[in-house]
Amino acid sequence: MPQSLDEIRYELALANRMLAHEGVLDAFGHVSVRHPDDQGRYLLSRSRAPELVEPSDILEFTLDSEPLMPPTARLYGERVIHGEIYKARPDVTAVCHHHAPAIMPYCVAGEDVVPIYHLGAVIGVKAPFWDQRHDFGDTNLLVIKPAEGASLAKALGPHWVVVMRRHGATVAGRNLREAVFRSVYSCRNAEYLTQAKSLGTPSPLNRTEAERAADYNLAPGPVGRAWEYWAMRLEKKGEAPPRAAKSAARGAARKSARPAARSKPSARGAKKAARKGRR
């Protein structure tokens, strides 16, 4: 079911606001999605706090992170994070870069963020740690030059979360909802890990547990349930993104914004789902 570009812009603005509302993003950080029709482009907001992003703020970039149109507004300096990961990882369709409070202590102390509970399994078996001093020596700690983005993408490797020394984290997903889900639950995992370390010596999920729990939790059921929840929390506060002005665009956007619609599949589908036992 292909989505129109308007739908995708709306969902991306929604994802930005969700992640701000759930405590992953604040004034800084950003989320992008690969262009649905062109593997060589991606969509990202102009430079503004994620909580404020509107569909009309979303611009198109090449994988070299050059804007397709001459920009009429300031751009994020760290957009190479997105472009370089899309280059290195054809399987990645969405990227979130953040400095969430839950993760920062790990960026600073250099301790590993390891998955420790069923939903934390979405981190994957391992979240590598990127220390840009290895490639660049003393820097401003940011990721602005293409080479810096490429170094980060290399550190990410085949994984889904990379922790960045003294900076934050970058999270990838096979689709936008997965990237949002992984961003939120890797933060929750880090919070519980920090507290568990004050209580005892927690051990990470083993490979089997991590893979099986990730498979289960990244299925459309759990991811869609969380997406509906986060979307409704924004909606109830009047903080969902504004609809586009065009009536056609509005209809499309509304459709994609009503996640409840997809939680009522046909009776046949539901029975099958019930049998398969989606949580």
Added chain:
Amino acid sequence: MPQSLDEIRYELALANRMLAHEGVLDAFGHVSVRHPDDQGRYLLSRSRAPELVEPSDILEFTLDSEPLMPPTARLYGERVIHGEIYKARPDVTAVCHHHAPAIMPYCVAGEDVVPIYHLGAVIGVKAPFWDQRHDFGDTNLLVIKPAEGASLAKALGPHWVVVMRRHGATVAGRNLREAVFRSVYSCRNAEYLTQAKSLGTPSPLNRTEAERAADYNLAPGPVGRAWEYWAMRLEKKGEAPPRAAKSAARGAARKSARPAARSKPSARGAKKAARKGRR
């Protein structure tokens, strides 16, 4: 004072939202109640985030966790938690399964959640720890098969709270309000325990303290007072569940949703209560 099924559906939706609002549930977790007229059935929402549950989402299940009617919507995968506990514990009328931040560090570190203050006494003398590896080896950490639910119910035994390795907790109650009260205050207890451990070496309530304080706090007075409070907090934010459309149902629902009504007993009852000294 028997409640109608409509009243019970309303209260169960309310309980879901309360527990979300008080920080026990998020996108995941669920609360159920046993059918008032049939010990062999229970009521539980279709699969959606607890904060969004409406009375019309509540479905009926057999104790084998099969839906009574062909479902037209996705179901929770972990509903066997509820069914198997109702099978094993005829005295249990309500069950809450959650992954509250307060409890997760204990699930992960494997430290015991012990009652340490008067309201924490509602946990009971002991909260057993369930490690599903004993029965099933490496899993996806969830509770989906009937055998998994039965293993959990066995671990719960005669207690009221069972902590689940790398997953969360499940809480039982003799009625819905008690299950909600126990869920909230076992979380508060865990939070204070975590902090107390950073300050010194807290010791748990002894058996006499735990039993006497639980008896006091689980009486209708304290439980009703907290229930009114949590309900009004939702009401003030416009987050109480919607009333059912049917006028009869609406009247019933309203009655059960106005806890203030029950906090103004007759003068005679009040005097007696005053003499007995309910806090």
Added chain:
Amino acid sequence: MPQSLDEIRYELALANRMLAHEGVLDAFGHVSVRHPDDQGRYLLSRSRAPELVEPSDILEFTLDSEPLMPPTARLYGERVIHGEIYKARPDVTAVCHHHAPAIMPYCVAGEDVVPIYHLGAVIGVKAPFWDQRHDFGDTNLLVIKPAEGASLAKALGPHWVVVMRRHGATVAGRNLREAVFRSVYSCRNAEYLTQAKSLGTPSPLNRTEAERAADYNLAPGPVGRAWEYWAMRLEKKGEAPPRAAKSAARGAARKSARPAARSKPSARGAKKAARKGRR
């Protein structure tokens, strides 16, 4: 400037809601004030969560904690805390009993709550620890019998805050605003102390610091400034107590509820205050 009983009822309802809103009280806990015209009576709400208390919920009690009028509603079981402290301490005009999250770890770990910063000085030089086992052995941990209240009052002695083993704290004040101010800032002090202990070995204020800082901060300027702030936060959220129906009462209540009025003294008074340098 004597206040009418209606004004006092309004302020007491306001104090209950403030303390709930600032995180000191939740479903439980209560605040009282001594009767302005009769040292042998005090005012306290009927049993309900502090956030919900209305002026019309406020009842009168003797110092033996018996209601003056036959109650038409459930009463707090722990009201002897208030009565026995008023008996033992003629200088006390307001009492708050709470189980704030900031304090609970100290109730449980048995570590002393000591003042560690200028606003924390309002605790006083010492906050005694009450362990009811000394007088009563194993109990339900509550304070319901007059002898229990008297034992607590004795432990409080000439101090202003008493920490109660496995239960909470009780805070006294020379007036209602002082009791509220002390309740809030003793909690903040405890929070910072807990964190400071994780960083190093904090030492308490010495007697001179504690006394001088308390003198400064308990003056009408700082206390009134905080009172206005907490009242306006409730007002902005629409959570201030409802006005009484009687027009006379309403006028009085409005006057006492507009703290801004008192923060604009005459030019002469202000100049004097400016010279004295109230923060």
Added chain:
Amino acid sequence: MPQSLDEIRYELALANRMLAHEGVLDAFGHVSVRHPDDQGRYLLSRSRAPELVEPSDILEFTLDSEPLMPPTARLYGERVIHGEIYKARPDVTAVCHHHAPAIMPYCVAGEDVVPIYHLGAVIGVKAPFWDQRHDFGDTNLLVIKPAEGASLAKALGPHWVVVMRRHGATVAGRNLREAVFRSVYSCRNAEYLTQAKSLGTPSPLNRTEAERAADYNLAPGPVGRAWEYWAMRLEKKGEAPPRAAKSAARGAARKSARPAARSKPSARGAKKAARKGRR
């Protein structure tokens, strides 16, 4: 682009409210700005909680912290903090004094607040610790006499943040937005440092990292983006300061309060900014 005094009053009221909303200020603390036309004066609110400050509350003071006009309201007792820093530091145009929860444990434990991540670099290489006992022995811990303010200014020296024993912190900026940005992100830095210390042994940014990251983050792009975000958060909650009554003032204030306006520079400026790669 010089601002009118009305604009500055509006921005200062906004800054007060922002810092309250972002958790830096509560009932206490204050922000000031130097007079735009007279290096020998500064602007500061009358004594009230920062969250409540309105443009009409802003008064003018000499660098000896005397009000220019006879005050008609109570004044902050600690205004010498501002005056003495403006005297000692001609490069400073804005000052914030606060007791943020993030900083207090450091004031109490005496541990250094060191920059540990890219945004924390705005603290500067070093945040000195001021212990007023060295100059004054046992005090009420406040900063009320000119000599106390001068001692604090001396401790600040050429730095931007000074941590005050058992009291709080004072933050300086080359302009108001920088002072606000530094106040917020020095608090975030302290929070992450506290948690990182519980995980391991975090090391501070080295001088090169601290200087380069501060240069980047204190540029108009990042500071403006955060300012827009904090302003919109207030706006969405209806908590922005009221506009002045005068129509001229209103126009001016609106202009300065709509940060979105400045985030849409001309296409030419934007393209240049894009090339320079502001994050």
